[in-house]
Amino acid sequence: MSLFFAACTKELSNDFNQYTNHPLNDTVWVKTVANTASVHELAQLLTPVLFSDSLEITRDTTLTYGDSLEISFTGGTLLTSTGAPATGKVKLEMFRLKKKGDYIKAFKPTAAGDTLMVSQGAFFVRLSKNGSELSLAPGATIRLRFADAEMQPNTGAYPFYGRENNPIPALGIDTAFTWRVFENISIKSYQKQVSNGTIKGYEVTSKYLHWISALNPLDSIRINSTKITTILPLNYTNKNTVVFAVLADRKTIVNLRADFVSRSFSAINFAAKSRIKLISISKIGDDLYLGSKDILDPGNGAIYSLTPEKKSLASVLQFLDGL
Amino acid sequence: MNDNKFDDFVNNKLNEYAAPVPAGLWEKVAEGQLDQFIGSKLKDAEAPVPNGLWEKITDNQFDNFVSDKIEDHQAPVPGTLWDRITDGQFDNFVAGKLDSYEAPVPAGLWDRVTDGQFDAFVAGKLIDHEAPVPAGLWEKVRPEEDNRRVGFFWFRYPAAAALILAILSAAAWGGYMYFTRLKTNKPAETTQTTAPTNSNAGNNTPVTVTPKPTDNAAIVPPVANDAKTNALPGAEHPSNANAIPLNNSANISKEKTNRASSEPANNEKRIGAERSSSGENTVASPNTTGKGTGNKLLPPPPVNNNDFTSSSYDPFKNKTVAADKSTDQTSVKEPDVYLEPFQPSFTSISTIPFSLTKFGSFDKQLSTLNHTNQFRNVIICPSDKGGNRDWFVELYASPDIAMRSVTNGTASSLYMQKKDSSEAMQIGYSAGVRLVKPITDNILLKAGLNYSQVNQKYVYRTENEVKTTTVVSVRTIIRAPGDTVIVRDTSILQTVGFKNNTVSNRFRSFDIPVTIGYQFGDDDLKFGINAGVVLNISSWYQGVMLDTSLAVVPLNKSGNGVYKTNIGMGLYGSVSVVKRLSEGMHLFVEPYFRYNLSDMTTPQAGFKQKINIGGLAVGLRFNLNSKY
Numbered sequence: 001m002s003l004f005f006a007a008c009t010k011e012l013s014n015d016f017n018q019y020t021n022h023p024l025n026d027t028v029w030v031k032t033v034a035n036t037a038s039v040h041e042l043a044q045l046l047t048p049v050l051f052s053d054s055l056e057i058t059r060d061t062t063l064t065y066g067d068s069l070e071i072s073f074t075g076g077t078l079l080t081s082t083g084a085p086a087t088g089k090v091k092l093e094m095f096r097l098k099k100k101g102d103y104i105k106a107f108k109p110t111a112a113g114d115t116l117m118v119s120q121g122a123f124f125v126r127l128s129k130n131g132s133e134l135s136l137a138p139g140a141t142i143r144l145r146f147a148d149a150e151m152q153p154n155t156g157a158y159p160f161y162g163r164e165n166n167p168i169p170a171l172g173i174d175t176a177f178t179w180r181v182f183e184n185i186s187i188k189s190y191q192k193q194v195s196n197g198t199i200k201g202y203e204v205t206s207k208y209l210h211w212i213s214a215l216n217p218l219d220s221i222r223i224n225s226t227k228i229t230t231i232l233p234l235n236y237t238n239k240n241t242v243v244f245a246v247l248a249d250r251k252t253i254v255n256l257r258a259d260f261v262s263r264s265f266s267a268i269n270f271a272a273k274s275r276i277k278l279i280s281i282s283k284i285g286d287d288l289y290l291g292s293k294d295i296l297d298p299g300n301g302a303i304y305s306l307t308p309e310k311k312s313l314a315s316v317l318q319f320l321d322g323l
Numbered sequence: 324m325n326d327n328k329f330d331d332f333v334n335n336k337l338n339e340y341a342a343p344v345p346a347g348l349w350e351k352v353a354e355g356q357l358d359q360f361i362g363s364k365l366k367d368a369e370a371p372v373p374n375g376l377w378e379k380i381t382d383n384q385f386d387n388f389v390s391d392k393i394e395d396h397q398a399p400v401p402g403t404l405w406d407r408i409t410d411g412q413f414d415n416f417v418a419g420k421l422d423s424y425e426a427p428v429p430a431g432l433w434d435r436v437t438d439g440q441f442d443a444f445v446a447g448k449l450i451d452h453e454a455p456v457p458a459g460l461w462e463k464v465r466p467e468e469d470n471r472r473v474g475f476f477w478f479r480y481p482a483a484a485a486l487i488l489a490i491l492s493a494a495a496w497g498g499y500m501y502f503t504r505l506k507t508n509k510p511a512e513t514t515q516t517t518a519p520t521n522s523n524a525g526n527n528t529p530v531t532v533t534p535k536p537t538d539n540a541a542i543v544p545p546v547a548n549d550a551k552t553n554a555l556p557g558a559e560h561p562s563n564a565n566a567i568p569l570n571n572s573a574n575i576s577k578e579k580t581n582r583a584s585s586e587p588a589n590n591e592k593r594i595g596a597e598r599s600s601s602g603e604n605t606v607a608s609p610n611t612t613g614k615g616t617g618n619k620l621l622p623p624p625p626v627n628n629n630d631f632t633s634s635s636y637d638p639f640k641n642k643t644v645a646a647d648k649s650t651d652q653t654s655v656k657e658p659d660v661y662l663e664p665f666q667p668s669f670t671s672i673s674t675i676p677f678s679l680t681k682f683g684s685f686d687k688q689l690s691t692l693n694h695t696n697q698f699r700n701v702i703i704c705p706s707d708k709g710g711n712r713d714w715f716v717e718l719y720a721s722p723d724i725a726m727r728s729v730t731n732g733t734a735s736s737l738y739m740q741k742k743d744s745s746e747a748m749q750i751g752y753s754a755g756v757r758l759v760k761p762i763t764d765n766i767l768l769k770a771g772l773n774y775s776q777v778n779q780k781y782v783y784r785t786e787n788e789v790k791t792t793t794v795v796s797v798r799t800i801i802r803a804p805g806d807t808v809i810v811r812d813t814s815i816l817q818t819v820g821f822k823n824n825t826v827s828n829r830f831r832s833f834d835i836p837v838t839i840g841y842q843f844g845d846d847d848l849k850f851g852i853n854a855g856v857v858l859n860i861s862s863w864y865q866g867v868m869l870d871t872s873l874a875v876v877p878l879n880k881s882g883n884g885v886y887k888t889n890i891g892m893g894l895y896g897s898v899s900v901v902k903r904l905s906e907g908m909h910l911f912v913e914p915y916f917r918y919n920l921s922d923m924t925t926p927q928a929g930f931k932q933k934i935n936i937g938g939l940a941v942g943l944r945f946n947l948n949s950k951y
Contacts, residue, residue: 014823015823016818016821017820017823019820024789024817025818027816229800231798231800231810231812234814235816262799263796300803301803301806307815
């Protein structure tokens with residue numbers, strides 16, 4: 001009789017065996033994220049392509065890119081790695097953080113520490129000769145003029161430079177990056193007559209290369225600030241995920257820091273009554289995951305859960321460009 | 324003068340002289356003294372028999388005189404005497420002496436004669452007998468060759484054969500149902516039909532047919548038997564033959580008439596013999612009655628006629644009146660004698676005529692005359708064991724073990740390796756129904772419909788499978804200094820890995836098994852062996868299989884072009900044990916093996932695969948004729 005039962009039993013089964021070293025199965029949080037963590041691979045995927053040009057550095061040079069950007073160099077102020085003045089033509093690499101998504105792509109939130117700021121504009125400038133990066137001579141400066149049609153320069157903006165890790169990670173996210181305000185340097189507003197009218201912008205003089213920006217601190221609204229905490233499914237850890245908060249009505253991009261203890265991402269000093277979009281970007285294995293949530297009027301100590309979905313790189317970039 | 328001269332002288336002188344014997348002289352002569360004297364004197368004397376003397380002496384007088392004298396005499400047979408006497412001489416002598424001798428059968432003799440004795444006697448005499456085959460007989464047998472060729476038809480066109488078999492099975496079933504209904508619903512009609520037909524035939528002594536209901540129910544054969552009755556060589560049946568089943572007529576002995584009151588109905592086995600007008604149990608042989616009519620088989624008496632008398636039943640009345648009245652052995656013809664099979668399947672073909680006169684010893688011992696003079700002409704029919712009118716239906720189910728054989732064709736070795744490692748045969752099952760027709764008590768013909776399912780476990784591995792699990796995570800979150808909350812979040816945990824998928828492949832088929840079997844044993848327990856063919860009607864599939872790119876793809880019903888939808892014919896062999904559970908129901912266990920003759924794969928497939936099946940069928944057999 002058992003043979004009959006054996007003959008009639010419908011056997012349909014699957015035996016699942018979890019890969020031991022697959023990133024998706026790694027749900028472990030770490031106190032310190034290693035440089036090899038997949039989250040750093042996001043920087044390589046999302047960082048925009050730099051614009052490059054060349055100039056004769058032995059004389060004063062101003063490079064104009066349309067009506068919205070001018071960059072001026074003083075001749076003989078660039079030094080090689082040996083400290084000798086650079087001569088001849090040098091290579092200029094530059095990138096302008098214009099949209100909110102650009103700050104995320106470059107992993108350069110508009111915050112100095114826990115101080116949230118509104119960006120008026122930010123740039124990355126790099127000069128090199130024969131593959132060797134050049135630096136500004138002590139006391140030398142470069143001048144940036146930038147403007148666009150939507151910009152309404154205000155007097156509350158400050159010039160900032162980006163403080164990077166030393167050495168700068170060749171690949172990946174500079175987790176030590178923060179904005180520092182230039183001491184004794186003021187930002188100027190300027191306007192330029194163009195064919196169809198007048199555009200207004202800022203003029204920033206910087207004594208450092210690399211990251212330069214004009215930011216407005218949000219000190220005025222700190223009184224009613226609140227903390228936002230985001231939790232994600234167990235697959236998303238601080239090794240593979242970054243979370244940003246983007247204010248809807250301001251160009252303020254905040255990187256929520258990973259908290260090992262609570263397995264969550266959080267940031268403080270958000271103004272109450274703000275409209276915020278929470279964005280998580282994860283790279284697990286070869287796959288990208290994107291999560292987002294719009295927050296309206298975050299309460300005190302609000303905790304939000306994100307559920308990322310697998311997305312292609314193009315989809316992620318498109319999403320970021322649409323912010 | 325010598326003695327002779329003196330004797331001659333005295334004899335001449337005293338030739339006419341008679342002298343009285345002195346008184347008391349004879350008493351003085353001792354008994355035997357004179358005889359010895361005379362005997363010694365006349366020992367060598369010869370005297371002529373006077374004329375007319377022999378005519379005065381009747382045969383009986385002399386024979387009685389001699390037989391009385393030598394009744395107790397025993398004399399040694401001279402040497403070589405027996406050698407000089409041929410068998411035929413002696414037989415002819417005895418036969419001539421006993422030509423017209425009739426002796427009554429001692430009381431109770433028939434009761435002491437068992438059925439098999441006479442059969443054994445006849446069989447012993449005919450064991451080495453050879454008879455010429457009548458002209459045209461072989462031509463009648465020739466159709467068997469055609470049948471043999473038809474047998475190949477099954478091999479050449481299995482699909483057509485399956486259809487034909489299905490039709491035949493349906494026809495058999497329909498026929499069975501028809502005759503069963505006819506038999507069970509119309510037992511009285513036989514009686515009603517018989518009587519008027521006898522009168523229509525002009526029979527002045529109509530047969531009184533009084534069928535016993537029980538006999539009718541058990542013996543009434545199919546209508547086809549009537550045709551066989553008509554086919555008996557030379558037999559002239561009453562016009563009511565069509566209404567009287569052959570079986571009954573053949574089984575009833577006329578001599579049973581005299582003993583019907585004391586003998587049970589199973590005397591039906593004896594051949595009817597001619598009854599003398601005096602009503603004695605004198606049996607006329609075919610030779611005797613055959614004058615002018617030929618040696619025709621005695622026609623069958625009516626069904627269950629327990630009141631047979633010579634006046635009430637005369638099967639030759641219309642044709643052989645004169646012959647029936649004659650008891651003289653005056654036949655100058657040497658007619659053929661037919662051995663009468665007396666079985667339901669009897670036909671004229673199976674009757675082999677031969678002449679008694681062609682065999683000397685047979686002429687002596689088995690000539691009807693001699694035989695009837697020495698024995699009552701009681702011929703025991705062969706028993707009716709050869710015919711079986713039962714029908715059975717079998718319902719069964721079986722766990723099956725499938726044995727697969729795979730050979731590589733054009734497939735790669737990697738394909739075959741992966742296929743082999745992925746597939747494993749498992750227990751399957753079969754179930755079906757069979758109609759069983761016993762040809763005899765030992766030989767069974769079966770046909771039916773069988774469903775079988777071969778199970779195959781197919782295991783394959785798929786990579787990067789994502790498994791989702793709903794989990795509840797608990798987190799302790801500090802919202803603000805001194806404000807700690809515990810958050811329980813329900814979320815989906817995804818894990819990735821590989822899966823070992825197990826799929827059951829199903830190879831299903833409908834088949835028509837046609838088998839013939841031989842069984843033996845008693846009523847309670849029978850053993851049998853069966854063999855036959857299995858004709859596939861249709862096969863279909865379900866599961867997965869490897870395609871040429873080594874990917875696992877679903878296996879559709881038509882076999883993906885790799886497996887056939889008709890796997891052709893197979894051979895079937897089994898042994899069976901049948902246990903009776905009740906009068907109409909048997910339990911049987913039948914280990915069997917099915918060998919498929921062709922591959923189940925198409926010619927386009929890269930490999931050849933064949934599956935043979937062994938199983939243990941367990942089922943019930945129901946007797947459709949059973950009243951229980």
